[in-house]
Amino acid sequence: DLWSIAPGKPSMEMFLISAILAALLLAPFALKTFCPYAWMDLLYFGDLVRILVRFVSRRRRRPLFFALDRFLEQSSAHPDRPFVVFEGESYTYAYADKRSNRIAHALRSHRGYEAGDTVALFMGNEPAFMFTWLALAKLGSPVALLNHNIRSKSLLHCFNCCKARVLIAAPELKEAVEDVLPSLMEQGVTILLMSKQCDTPGIEGFSDKVDQASDAPLPRSLRSQITFKSPAVYIYTSGTTGLPKAALVNQNRLLTALVVLSSNGVKTNDVIYLNLPLYHTAGFIIGFIGSIETGSTIILKRKFSASQFWDDCRKYNVTVIQYIGEVMRYLCSTPKKDNDKDHKVRLAIGNGVRAEIWREFTRRFGNIQIREFYASTEGNVGFVNYAGKTGAIGRVNFFHKMLFPYALVQYDTERDEPIRDANGLCLEAPRGETGLLVSKITDIAPFVGYAQNEEQTEKKRLRNVLKKGDLYFNTGDLMRIDEDNFIYFQDRVGDTFRWKGENVATTEVSDILTISDCLKEANVYGVQVPGHEGRIGMAAVTVNKDTPFDGSKLYDHVASYLPSYARPRFIRIQNAVEVTGTFKQMKMKLVEEGFDPGLIQDPLYILDDRERSYKPLTAEVHSAIVSGSMKL
Template sequence: MVSITTALALLSAGLYLDGRTRLSRDLAFGIPGLKTKWWFERQLVPNNDISLYNRFEDQCRIRPYAIALVYEGHSYSWRDLEIASNRMSHWYISEGIEPKDRVAMFMTNSPLFVISWLALLKIKAVAAFINNQIVGPVLLHSLKTANSKLLVFDYELSVSLEESIDQIRGELGYRLFTVTPQEQVLSRFDEHGKDPEKRWFGFMDWKQCSAEGFPRESRKDVVIGDAVALIYTSGTTGFPKAAVMDHGRCSLAISVWSGICKITEKDRSYDCLPLYHSAGAIVGIGQSWISGCTVVLARKFSTSTFWKDVRENDVTLFQYIGELCRYLVNAPEDPLDKDNKVRLMFGNGLRPDIWRRFQERFGVETVFEAYTMSEATSALFNLTSGEDGAGAVGKLNRSMQTTGLECHPWADCPPFDTNCANRFRGPLVRLFQAGMKIVRVDLDTEELLRDKKGFCIECDVGETGELVTLADNKTSQSRFIGYYNQPKLSNAKLIQDAFVKGDQYMRTGDLLYRTKDHFWYFADRAGDTFRWKGENVSTAEVADTLGHLDGIASCTVYGVTVPRQDGRAGMVAVVLKDAYWETDPKDVNNKEETQGDISTTEAVACSAPSAKINEKALEQFMVRLGQLASKRLPSYAIPRFVRICEQELEITGTFKNKKVELKKEAFDLEKVHERLYWWTPQGCYKPFGPKELAIIHAGRASL
């Protein structure tokens, strides 16, 4: 019999080894991963049971009258959603929708979004989730990419569609139907004195259709790579790209997610993230189709109602992005802050400086943080309940593919700051290290650096580089699917012969570094995309929109770090046309008189006469710039800062704007001696100076 002393010694040794190796963390991820792998490869694939809809149907069979969804005080059972989606499926069929057809969904968060998605899944059609905040050219591009002929929408979003309705119906050939009940729409027509006969859309009369279901056998031909949805994500350049979320990958993801978080039918999960993103839809809604839990769905996130909703609905889990948590922790304290039943929060982008403060203030015991992207072939996870690991994202396991949350990172972490967000991988998980590497990259050209043999160069410990992940399409675990209807953009994400001849890796566009203790840290986003207000912002997209404004000779957009703010705020450097500048004749004469007394280099620099900006013209320009930005860009994409440059922007040999110095200088008044403006709560640009800078550093800026 083991003595107490021996037992204590063994326990101490075990705790010591676990502290050194993080073996328990490996097991926390490894066991659900192995279970999912066995279930997927031994049950789903052999039985042709891949369809994600079948996971929902399983819950309908097991617990038909249990509550599946709660929305604004109304409860929907699994059977309620099944019958409603049956009816809507028959309506889609009556409109000519067939398997693999795409249907564009331009909708807000509501049960109708979920019902429409289910309706398309059960008839093997594909929903294209269109970001409900976009307008104009970006909206048209997204609809063109979906290559559909049918668009369903919430009537409250009709203004965004009406602006481009001629192109949507004429050039793209879309037929449009509103999911909003007919009586509600017609009452609004009456309120505004509009003629219902002149409307440009039809009504989805799906409630009159048959409630008959569709046999499971009808979905046996669904394969791993078939799409469950198209979800748009901002890339490093250009307009949004439609990432293909497929049945195999989504099934693996939500199963692992539910397993790691130990979500069961007894849980109630709060989802206030937009359903047009993979985080809100695939993870937020999809995980309930595996776990059987109840989803409490919110129309949108609200600081003032978040905890009220959580308390009133007995929520035990909630989904977050880092920005959401910052808003909540910065809100005024309330005696009811800890009055909740939340046992776990899951999501991505929770900053280290917010992490423990949030847990302690609101009494949330466990955090599950994830890092990946919509088109990712790998993922990083961290599940922690205490100080150890707070702020970290870890655990890569390529056998546990995730849905691809939109990455919500933070920037400017010191290389060896242990309080910084890091990625830790224990000994079991490090067996997969070959599929995930950090390589050297030229930050100006964004080109990966290669050695004399033509292979990528792995970064040393503490050296920042771009993360690349194995994209081996020979296995289901590391498949790269790419973007729908955009083969060139898909291929642009891939690199061949990265480390050996014949291999293939995916560029993530994210900059990371690692320490000798195997911690992995996020440093920055490479390329032309940055994160703000929980959304990815394409700088090329913003620059293209603003560049059409009369008066702009050239401009470049980039993200800058703002104290006490998550992500990076947009900033645009603008070069105005000559008409905005007035040359001083006296200054020209002075230049000519002194030219002979200076060196040739200095003469070149001084040869152009100095110019003075036309103040009235500049004031009018800034008004027009603000009006254009608010009209043509989503709120999160509006640049928060404007820099009026007095000389041409520097460009690379490939004619790309050099942004490194601009990013470093940002709105630092000691480095920037040109005019600066900032975006005010009034929705316009105002001059930015020492007083405004002090407001930002005090954390009182409303950006």
């Protein structure tokens, strides 16, 4: 009997009890010392299990349950809750539901549309974008989310590669549509403008028909043919070559994406500030679709404004913000104010922020939890920095790798390919060294590919990686894993660079430059600029013998074909464009030389928006850029 042990006479039982109690008391300290992230790993594993259970339960529901059905649940449960606030106007979940019903009925009665047709949405950030997508989802139509900055050749390409039959455009994009109208009319495309009327033959005003349509619910039978493998949206991504590619996001992937915000701690009563483009994965899937899952309120902005950002957050009691690396840097570059920490923002979700910007952001704007993650539109692997390690894009662990097998393999940046051994298999990068991130293609982690582009789809497949016959997705991203299992983004491979939050395909820009009157060849690449995120566009070009270089004409040409972020900021005129023995353009040396007129003998020019021309790049201008007194 333990309770009858005489004082001063310790027993084996008492010793064991004391040892167990001591171990229990010391365990938290030991874990914190020797395994500081163990508790966070367990919590994250718990999140993964909850996400999986929720996903599986939704997959088993009949009739089939999609992202749209989650919106319908929210609008039924919280009809009067604000869904989106835009330019001072608040629209409830019930209003969004009814407005989307009107759009769907108006479209359904139009002779140029049949339920299930693919529709291209050509709009900026506005509630009509969201309402129209909901309407099309109710009709069972896949939606191509067109970048509202694209024009001419790129616009036609993006429209055609998803086989859309209908184009719905915002009124302010009427001229862009008119530029490609003859080609669209030849194809018999139905073109609807979200205005009450339109006097351009071939383009119909549509909003008046929406206003007159019924707001009654749409029959579920209209989307009865939809399966989990059916396309939900096409999101465009610039790859290493060619024009933008349409990444197919099917219904299953969209259903998975529903939990992104909630798994990061976002709640129903949160107010989310969405100022990233809705045609992008971040804006559409994380901001818009993620908010549908949580039933949160979205504060929608047409575009990012550093000067208005915190005033908006204070005005609307924003609690969650989205970011890309450039957003953080722009905010840190604004003049400091006494009320910088006067806000209710508690959480920032995004990717691409550098460690020094991360530290400056939290130092200046307060104790905001930064939830950095890694993912791509078409990719099959992602990471979350749930531990909050500054500068990391995520943390790797056994549980994650078990569900989503991946590897970092050694990469030859000169040959632009993975390094393989004598057996033809890839070599894994040692811990702490940079390698190419590849992720195994499985039923749980599929790679669907790009619409109407099997060539580019195949280029993203990597075979015989760790053993003969295996198949991996090539992310095109170079990563590094440290000794504490945190993973860091290092760089992109291939011909894509990122500027102003946009991926720019060098081949597309090169194609545009070489159809100008004065240029014969163009080698496009990205160069780093001090104080700026990403890489800015530069082109090494050769000039036609019988057509002299004209900076004004070239400016007009690139301005008519390319959005501002894709226009080469610097031009370097060469006698010949250097190529390899296999005729690949050589970029590495050009990238290293940058745009310094003190080091480069070739003529250099800089894009001048005020003069609407390419002007000579002088030593004084270069010095102003490097010092930061001149912003690009």
